[in-house]
Amino acid sequence: MERFVIFLSVIRDFEAYPDGIEFRSCSNCRRTMQSLTLTQYPTPISPPRLNLYPLRQIAVSLLSTPTAGINRRDMAASGRESASFKSLAVGRTITGGDGDGYCTLIDFAGANVGDDDLVVLLYHLQHACKRIASLVASPFNSSLGKLSVKSSSSGSDRDAPKPLDIVSNDIVLSSLRNSGKVAVMASEEDDSPTWIKDDGPYVVVVDPLDGSRNIDASIPTGTIFGVYNRLLELDHLPVEEKAELNSLQRGNRLVASGYVLYSSATIFCVTLGSGTHAFTLDHSTGEFVLTHQNIKIPTRGQIYSVNDARYFDWPEGLRKYIDTVRQGKGQNPKKYSARYICSLVADLHRTLLYGGVAMNPRDHLRLVYEGNPLAYLVEQAGGKSSDGKRGILSIQPVKLHQRLPLFLGSVEDVAELESFGDVQQTVNPGYEV
Numbered sequence: 001m002e003r004f005v006i007f008l009s010v011i012r013d014f015e016a017y018p019d020g021i022e023f024r025s026c027s028n029c030r031r032t033m034q035s036l037t038l039t040q041y042p043t044p045i046s047p048p049r050l051n052l053y054p055l056r057q058i059a060v061s062l063l064s065t066p067t068a069g070i071n072r073r074d075m076a077a078s079g080r081e082s083a084s085f086k087s088l089a090v091g092r093t094i095t096g097g098d099g100d101g102y103c104t105l106i107d108f109a110g111a112n113v114g115d116d117d118l119v120v121l122l123y124h125l126q127h128a129c130k131r132i133a134s135l136v137a138s139p140f141n142s143s144l145g146k147l148s149v150k151s152s153s154s155g156s157d158r159d160a161p162k163p164l165d166i167v168s169n170d171i172v173l174s175s176l177r178n179s180g181k182v183a184v185m186a187s188e189e190d191d192s193p194t195w196i197k198d199d200g201p202y203v204v205v206v207d208p209l210d211g212s213r214n215i216d217a218s219i220p221t222g223t224i225f226g227v228y229n230r231l232l233e234l235d236h237l238p239v240e241e242k243a244e245l246n247s248l249q250r251g252n253r254l255v256a257s258g259y260v261l262y263s264s265a266t267i268f269c270v271t272l273g274s275g276t277h278a279f280t281l282d283h284s285t286g287e288f289v290l291t292h293q294n295i296k297i298p299t300r301g302q303i304y305s306v307n308d309a310r311y312f313d314w315p316e317g318l319r320k321y322i323d324t325v326r327q328g329k330g331q332n333p334k335k336y337s338a339r340y341i342c343s344l345v346a347d348l349h350r351t352l353l354y355g356g357v358a359m360n361p362r363d364h365l366r367l368v369y370e371g372n373p374l375a376y377l378v379e380q381a382g383g384k385s386s387d388g389k390r391g392i393l394s395i396q397p398v399k400l401h402q403r404l405p406l407f408l409g410s411v412e413d414v415a416e417l418e419s420f421g422d423v424q425q426t427v428n429p430g431y432e433v
């Protein structure tokens with residue numbers, strides 16, 4: 001009864017989303033409300049008097065997890081995403097969903113992407129990322145990251161995954177399956193790509209939880225993703241072959257890419273092929289809301305980001321570059337600062353906003369799952385990507401878990417770094433931490 005009274009006092013303004021009901025007018029009551037699931041409703045409610053029955057019906061439909069084959073019409077019918085389709089119908093480029101400055105990721109995609117299938121795919125992907133955000137922040141999962149498990153295949157050059165990586169991978173895979181829009185998913189966590197649906201229009205490459213070595217200390221982590229069109233000319237090939245070849249596309253064929261940063265805020269940063277935009281998770285509504293439209297990385301920064309404990313394994317060119325900029329003797333006559341979180345998404349997010357260069361000069365990061373998606377996003381923000389010698393997006397991947405040195409950041413900083421010649425670290429002993 002006590003719960004019921006609290007419920008009535010906050011019922012004025014609520015939003016339901018797949019992981020729970022959010023009551024805007026009373027965030028302090030959220031925990032109580034989360035425990036009040038629909039099936040736990042006190043049964044003696046009198047629908048006519050309190051008029052809760054219709055509300056309950058709406059909540060039931062809104063609370064259901066996105067299911068297989070949800071499409072634009074279903075999303076619009078649920079009432080949650082209708083603003084996006086209104087915007088699309090009138091063909092305007094929106095800066096706010098309904099003109100009140102509150103524009104969700106799906107509103108934005110609906111207004112700016114010509115392809116309904118991609119909007120539906122994004123809808124499911126952002127749902128997966130909300131689940132991962134809550135997973136990595138959950139007090140009940142705080143021990144999961146510590147338990148390393150062995151990689152399934154012997155002789156694999158992949159790192160041993162941790163349980164949270166695996167759970168995140170499962171979450172992304174299930175959301176992509178439910179979208180009905182994905183032919184194949186290639187994940188950093190899997191030895192080979194998973195074929196999902198013959199006529200799915202898209203190929204998704206993903207690192208479901210990057211930086212998970214930091215997870216036990218609650219340091220930021222991230223999801224990285226890239227979306228390609230399915231190559232129709234490969235449709236006749238055996239499944240394994242077409243799954244792999246579809247996933248090995250060059251970065252310059254990406255149609256969308258992005259990352260989700262799980263930090264003090266959860267940020268969905270994406271390019272849909274025209275600029276780079278960031279959306280911040282609004283915990284009061286459960287929506288990613290546009291907060292940084294058309295991000296432009298400064299052409300020059302004053303920060304370098306690298307694990308400089310490796311200094312003595314670096315080649316001469318890279319040592320010289322770092323020594324030069326930290327003394328303020330480079331093209332920018334300012335002394336650079338160092339920042340290194342050791343979590344790629346977090347280091348890149350800062351670089352995108354403040355400028356400078358984020359790098360890992362040894363062949364450690366993966367071209368398919370990390371290099372290409374992030375390079376595309378950085379270039380869409382006016383920045384530059386390089387492996388130390390050439391742009392990332394034109395490199396033809398030859399194997400799924402191919403690793404490479406990666407330099408991302410401000411145009412002038414990355415160009416200056418390249419001008420030092422040998423900046424790729426070839427000594428890679430496999431560091432313990």
Ligand SMILES: O=P(O)(O)OC[C@H]1O[C@](O)(COP(=O)(O)O)[C@@H](O)[C@@H]1O
Pocket residue numbers: 159210211212213307342343344345360362364431433
């Ligand atoms: O040990 P290094 O060279 O500093 O590498 C750290 C980098 O490795 C990563 O943790 C990714 O590696 P994993 O995929 O093996 O976790 C990045 O997040 C980070 O930028």
